[in-house]
Every structure is written in structure tokens, then in C-alpha cells.
Amino acid sequence: MTSVEVTSKWLPFKTQSGSGLPLFCLPHAGGGASAFRTWLGQVPGVAVLPVQPPGREARFREPPHQHMEPLVTALADLVLGEAGDRPYAVYGHSLGALVAFELVREIRRQNAPLPTRLIVSGCSAPGHPFDDGPPVTGMTRPQLVRMLRDLGGTPEWLLADESFVDMILPAVQADFSVKETYEYRPEPPLDIPLTVLASTEDPRASHDAQSRWRQQTTKEFDLHTLVGGHFEVFEQSTITHKYLAQALHLP
Structure with a gap:
């Protein structure tokens, strides 16, 4: 497979991302690149690049990553190859925030150019206790559906569709395996600016x-x-x- 084909799998909306500062966007557990599709062209001066991990949407036939290390290694290759010598930024929501954080630390370990800023949302700070409830990797199908319903973000008509649930559950379980097997290892703080978008009533991450x-x-x-x-x-x-534009110092 050529590098162009690999990039098109990971960045399916690249041709629609527009011009400007590349912003690599990492989705929540079970989510895919389409979560950010409506963001395309909505942040002036920013090329929004939704990332498509394997195991979901157009890549649903590929085995999803179940552990953090191989995932961020693959992402580091993608980001550095796509950004080249251009400035870039990284954003992640929920599990994507944790993956984004470890991605930046992996890039630092490679002594490669760091992003201009890391932006995260919907995730407790690494290294601090959090309570996500019972492990998702051990849940039954009804329990998983109930968890997704309680968390929000997935329309009820989709959760009632058996074929849709069959398609998304492997990615959901694999993504939560990434989080539940993750072990935070202390390293020096990052030498880049960091922005957090926190919600007041987030059941997964307190303010x-x-x-x-x-x-x-x-x-x-x-x-x-x-x-x-x-x-x-x-x-x-x-x-x-608006907050993304402010964080990236854009008008």
C-alpha cells in the first residue's frame, strides 16, 4: 500500500479540509472521523483533519487497536508525515484527548517537531484518579448499549438499530480497552501551550x-x-x- 493510500485511510476528509494550519482531530471511544465532518471549513485559517482509526466507518473491517502504544506509534508516523515541515496542532475529545496527549509525548520521544498547541476536551487529566464505572471490556451487549445511551452523543434511533450496534460495538470495546489498559507514566510536562474545553455536567470528567x-x-x-x-x-x-481559533491565535 502506498503512503498516499495509507494517508487517505487515516484522513478520509483531507480533500475537504481546506487550507491553513493542519489540526489533527482524534475522536472519542467508538467514534470516527465523521464526528468532525461538520467542522470542515468552519474554523478560518485551519485545515481540520479528522482522523479515522481502524475498526470503524469505512475501516470497520480492519482490526481496531486495543492498546495505547501501537496506536500512538502509528499516529506519530501519520502526523509527522502529513505535517512535514509545517506547523500543526492536535485536538482530541474524550479517549481522543488521552490519545492526543500520548501522541505528543511519543513525538517528543522521537525528537520530532512538536505541535504548536495541544487541545483536549471531555477527559480527566492524565495521572489523576477517575471513575468511569464498571470496566467496559467486560460488559454485555445490553450493558454497552445502556452505557452509550446514558453517555449521550448517539441518537436513540441508531441505538435501536441492531445492525448499527453490531457495527460499532467492536470499536467501542477496543477503544475502552485502550483506556482501561493504559498506564500513565510520569514524564516532564510538555513545552507547548495546552487548551482544555471542559463541560459543567460531564459524567466522564469532572470540571x-x-x-x-x-x-x-x-x-x-x-x-x-x-x-x-x-x-x-x-x-x-x-x-x-471560536475557542479553537483563539487557541491557535487566529482572527
């Missing part, structure tokens, strides 16, 4: 737990608060886009 991300950077730290739940960055996308 306080998200504010502790400030310990992961030696540079500028910004915390913005949205009123609502776990997927508020998507439900209030206009506000999210």
Missing part, C-alpha cells in the same frame, strides 16, 4: 479533573467552560470553533 491538565505543560494554559454534558463541544460547535 476539576479537567482543570488539572495545567500540570502537563510548562507553557500557556487555557481552560474554557461549556455548559452541558460530555458531547457539548459538538452540540455547541460554534462556541467550540
Whole structure:
């Protein structure tokens, strides 16, 4: 497979991303690149690049990653190859935030160019206790569907569709395996600015737990608060886009 074909699998909306600063967007557990599709062209000066991990949407036949290390290794190759010598930024929501954090640390370990900023949302700060409830990897199908319903972000008509549930559950289980097998290892804080978009009523990440991300950077730290739940960055996308433009110092 050529590098162009590999890139097109990981970045399926690249041709629609527009011009500007590349912003690699990593989705939540079970989510795919289409979660960010409505963001394309909505942040002036930014080329939004939704990332498509294997095991979902057009890549649903590929085995999904179940552990953090091989996932961020593959992502580092993708990001560095796509960015080249251009400045770039990284954003992640929920599990994607944790993956984005470890991705940047992997890039640092490779002594490669770091992003201009890391932006995260919907995730407790690494290294701090969090309570996600019972392990998802051991849940039954009804329990998994109930969890997705309680978390929000997935329309009820889709959760009632047996074929849709069959398609997404392997990725959901694999993604939660990435999180539940993840072990935080202390390293020096990142020498890049960090922005957090926290929600007031997020059942997966309290506002306080998200504010502790400030310990992961030696540079500028910004915390913005949205009123609502776990997927508020998507439900209030206009506000999210404004914060993204501010974080990336765009007019």
C-alpha cells in the first residue's frame, strides 16, 4: 500500500479540509472521523483533519487497536508525515484527548517537531484518579448499549438499530480497552501551550479533573467552560470553533 493510500485511510476528509494550519482531530471511544465532518471549513485559517482509526466507518473491517502504544506509534508516523515541515496542532475529545496527549509525548520521544498547541476536551487529566464505572471490556451487549445511551452523543434511533450496534460495538470495546489498559507514566510536562474545553455536567470528567491538565505543560494554559454534558463541544460547535481559533491565535 502506498503512503498516499495509507494517508487517505487515516484522513478520509483531507480533500475537504481546506487550507491553513493542519489540526489533527482524534475522536472519542467508538467514534470516527465523521464526528468532525461538520467542522470542515468552519474554523478560518485551519485545515481540520479528522482522523479515522481502524475498526470503524469505512475501516470497520480492519482490526481496531486495543492498546495505547501501537496506536500512538502509528499516529506519530501519520502526523509527522502529513505535517512535514509545517506547523500543526492536535485536538482530541474524550479517549481522543488521552490519545492526543500520548501522541505528543511519543513525538517528543522521537525528537520530532512538536505541535504548536495541544487541545483536549471531555477527559480527566492524565495521572489523576477517575471513575468511569464498571470496566467496559467486560460488559454485555445490553450493558454497552445502556452505557452509550446514558453517555449521550448517539441518537436513540441508531441505538435501536441492531445492525448499527453490531457495527460499532467492536470499536467501542477496543477503544475502552485502550483506556482501561493504559498506564500513565510520569514524564516532564510538555513545552507547548495546552487548551482544555471542559463541560459543567460531564459524567466522564469532572470540571476539576479537567482543570488539572495545567500540570502537563510548562507553557500557556487555557481552560474554557461549556455548559452541558460530555458531547457539548459538538452540540455547541460554534462556541467550540471560536475557542479553537483563539487557541491557535487566529482572527
